[in-house]
Amino acid sequence: MKINSLLFLFVVILFFTCDYKPYSQGQVLYDFHCSNCHMADGSGLKQLIPPLAKADYLKENQKELPCLIKNGVKGPMTVNGVVFDTEMAGIKTLNDIQINNIINYINHSWGNDFGDSNVKDVKNALEHCNEAK
Amino acid sequence: MRSISTFLFTFAAILSLVVSSCVSEAQPDNLKLPILGNRDITANGDTIYHTIPDFSFIDQDSNVITNKTLEGKIYVSDFFFIHCPSICPKVKAQMMKIYDKFQDNDNLVILSHSIDTKNDTIPALKAYANKLEIKTEKWHLVTGEKDLIFSIADEYFVTALVNDDAPGGFDHSGRIILVDENRHVRAFAEGTDPKSVDHFLKDIEQLLNEDK
Numbered sequence: 242m243k244i245n246s247l248l249f250l251f252v253v254i255l256f257f258t259c260d261y262k263p264y265s266q267g268q269v270l271y272d273f274h275c276s277n278c279h280m281a282d283g284s285g286l287k288q289l290i291p292p293l294a295k296a297d298y299l300k301e302n303q304k305e306l307p308c309l310i311k312n313g314v315k316g317p318m319t320v321n322g323v324v325f326d327t328e329m330a331g332i333k334t335l336n337d338i339q340i341n342n343i344i345n346y347i348n349h350s351w352g353n354d355f356g357d358s359n360v361k362d363v364k365n366a367l368e369h370c371n372e373a374k
Numbered sequence: 375m376r377s378i379s380t381f382l383f384t385f386a387a388i389l390s391l392v393v394s395s396c397v398s399e400a401q402p403d404n405l406k407l408p409i410l411g412n413r414d415i416t417a418n419g420d421t422i423y424h425t426i427p428d429f430s431f432i433d434q435d436s437n438v439i440t441n442k443t444l445e446g447k448i449y450v451s452d453f454f455f456i457h458c459p460s461i462c463p464k465v466k467a468q469m470m471k472i473y474d475k476f477q478d479n480d481n482l483v484i485l486s487h488s489i490d491t492k493n494d495t496i497p498a499l500k501a502y503a504n505k506l507e508i509k510t511e512k513w514h515l516v517t518g519e520k521d522l523i524f525s526i527a528d529e530y531f532v533t534a535l536v537n538d539d540a541p542g543g544f545d546h547s548g549r550i551i552l553v554d555e556n557r558h559v560r561a562f563a564e565g566t567d568p569k570s571v572d573h574f575l576k577d578i579e580q581l582l583n584e585d586k
Contacts, residue, residue, distance in 0.1 A: 244380060277462075277464045278459075280464070280467060287507050288505040289502070289506060330459055
């Protein structure tokens with residue numbers, strides 16, 4: 242019994258010292274839904290997939306993010322001076338809370354400091370996705 | 375007393391597990407890479423190794439690419455499709471690593487097969503190549519007869535299947551394959567795993583050195 246609890250403690254400590262990061266749900270969701278394209282380090286891929294790390298587009302289009310993530314985006318866009326024109330499919334299965342967590346994760350990762358998002362704004366944005374900007 | 379030693383033992387066991395999983399397996403560098411796949415022995419005792427059969431495809435610049443085109447070179451092969459929402463960009467990023475590293479080595483080329491023969495037309499492949507900023511003579515993105523592409527995937531030990539339920543309509547593995555100048559498969563990497571690709575880079579170097 243005692244050994245088990247010691248071992249357990251050891252594993253728990255190991256887990257936290259190695260793995261403690263804020264925005265952990267956002268990170269899990271990002272790794273699952275986004276990292277295949279935008280890469281785990283947010284670097285994107287050449288002129289095929291835009292970066293999220295230190296991306297001016299991300300910084301300047303915070304209000305559009307919930308709809309962009311849910312419904313996708315297509316047509317040319319310029320990110321950090323490079324023109325991208327490949328369709329990104331939306332990820333329909335994500336709910337408001339998950340989208341909010343992803344936004345907070347990408348806003349605070351890889352040197353980004355693009356502010357906090359909250360569920361209320363995400364919900365609100367999603368209700369007005371298709372209206373003219 | 376006993377319980378402490380059991381504890382220590384378990385602790386040591388865990389620790390050694392952790393350590394051994396971190397250290398990548400050492401590989402003696404004088405060893406040749408194995409030739410992978412089934413082999414047959416002929417009546418007079420010669421071994422016949424698994425060999426990629428003849429092929430003929432068309433690349434992003436409309437060049438016909440056959441086994442003859444690649445003669446005398448080793449090549450790295452994979453299977454992909456442009457509108458792939460899942461693993462492809464990740465695998466492409468790793469392929470890019472290989473491309474960058476061996477960009478100036480004339481003995482190596484890359485051959486990427488599109489499995490979406492309907493949508494990945496030559497102009498689509500060209501646009502894709504431009505977005506990746508790659509040189510055609512170094513990295514051929516090929517299309518061709520659908521049956522031939524799917525059957526040659528088997529020869530590279532890669533899964534490629536049409537599956538309407540899979541993301542993008544295809545099931546395929548992100549495997550990257552190293553082929554020598556005799557068209558024998560010599561090494562693999564999982565394109566979704568950067569560590570496996572780092573090891574693969576060493577395999578490529580080893581094969582290039584073998585041939586010298």
